[in-house]
Amino acid sequence: MAATGAGSERDGERAKARILDSAEELFYARGVQAVGMDAVRSAAGVSLKRLYQLFPAKERLVEEFLRRRDHAWRDALVRYADARPTPRARLLAVFDWLYQWFAEPDFRGCVFINCFGELGGTSQPVAKAARDHKEAVRAYLGELTTATGVAAPQQLASQLALLAEGAITTAALSGSADSAREGRVAAEVLLNAAGVREQGAAHCND
Template sequence: MTTPTDDEIRTRVLDAADRLYNARGIQAVGMDALRAEAGVPLKRIYRLFPAKDAIVEAVLDRRHRLWNSLVEEAVASTPAPRDRLLAIYDMLARWFDEDDFRGCVFINTFGELGTASPRVAEIVRAHKAEFQARVARLCAEAGAPEWLAPQLAILAEGAQTTAAIAGTNAAAGHARAAAEILIGTALSEERT
């Protein structure tokens, strides 16, 4: 039997941390629970991650990359610039239907640790700013005015929070309907 590599152990720890943090919250998950879930001795975990903060940051990094790939996939599969903006809300509806959906990990983490951890606050703000910049690029490609992007981003953020609380994907449909109205208004203003 071969000994798992550091990369394999790192993946197991981050998978376990992601599951536990998503289900219970970061502060509710101690290192012993993480050790048990990952099946990795604490000594090995601490060799790979010097502190729990490093695990939290690595989980957020993975979630950031996952979010970006979901947005890119949704946008790439939609040829019309206007429809690419709406594809974000369709992607949200699919995500909200997943069994393990508990809301936006960035919003949840900020709520738990944002005031106590400047590094977490920085990571969350950077993630949200990057999403807003992506929406702004999509708006520009559709020929929409600059004011539209922050409004569409806020709709997406609000849908995530509402879906987590309500336990349904209905918020994505409501956000999409509002986005269609905003986009229609913005594009008609640009033509006049």
């Protein structure tokens, strides 16, 4: 009995993961309200009964896929940026990572902004998931600017966050990845103005 219970739990987890994968792909491509639960069911290959057992309301499904996406997105960003040797290089790597993301063929902007635009006015859980994601990204930039030893790290982090945020929206609407490069150049100017120079270049640039 215990073994069967554990097996059912694993089955449940697998079904859940398949549903979240399908929901994420469909909602990101076409918007949340344009996609019915029956389309999610078909894409995930589960019964409608099973789908509603695991996600009693569509809003729960949206909230949960946003939470999962938040973790995956930030993990990928941090892994990419943290591989660079200095805080300055890590901050600029954020824009290199954005560039790669924007260039992906299925890129259609930030799913948190898209869901907030669509449901933020009517769903508190969706609005909160989007807000939490943006705050977590901003906090990561704050860690990196603090590590530079600059005098006003939170102000610098906010400015860099605006550039990154603007780059995401601009890339989505323009269909071009150029905004990541433009954001990177502007970020370099802000870092230089804050006194965060490349290592060994302080005297050359002064």
